Amino acid sequence: MDDEQGGEAAGSDDLTDDWAAAMTEEESSSDDDGMDDWAAAMAEQDETDSADLTEDDIQTAPLDYLEDESPDFDSDNPNLEVIMDIPVTISMEVGSTEIAIRNLLxxxxxxxxxxxxxxxxxxxxxxxxxxxxxxxxxxxxxxxGIRLTDVVSPSERIKRLR
Structure with a gap:
């Protein structure tokens, strides 16, 4: 029985040694391959960066010139018809004052x-x-209701609403 256990222990040690050797060999070969790939990529990048471009290497695309096709805008007489149906809020202010938040609360x-x-x-x-x-x-x-006593001119109202 002792021979069997001794044989198994020796076989186990041999198996462990084989695995360790295989792993070491795999790590060193993959590291070398990875480094070779990086070195090749870096060398290729250096070649690409150092190559000077000439005008023959650059292609241009034809562009159409843009024309201003918008209608003329007269700032003195704007077309207000487009905004005539927009609702606005009208309010009457009796007065105002400033108070501290302490007093407000x-x-x-x-x-x-x-x-x-x-x-x-x-x-x-x-x-x-x-x-x-x-x-x-x-x-x-x-x-x-409110009876208006003093009204700002229409042109001044438009300027203020802008």
Missing amino acids: QLNQGSVIELDRLAGEPLDVKVNGTLIAHGEVVMVNEKF
Whole structure:
């Protein structure tokens, strides 16, 4: 029995040695092959980079010249017909003031905020946040309305809306 175990141990050592030799041989040959491939690629790159290009090597593509085919735009008399049906927001501003966030957070029902306008002073009429007129509050069929008292000229309104 001892002979069998001794024989198996010796066979196992031989097998281990064979595997180790094969692995070492494979690693060294693959490293050499990899290095050879890298060296060849680098040499090819150097040859390509060092080659001087001549005008014969460069090809040009014919291009069509672009023409300005857009219609003439007259900035003094713009065609406003295209924007006439766009909805805008109109608002009336009674007044404004600045307060600290601390005071804003303390506001509750019944609080009074003092504005920068006097009572009876005209309101600001704004379109999308741009001042276009001044006016006074009126009642129309039990709803609030505004009677315009001072209106910015149409050309000035267009300039302000841009």
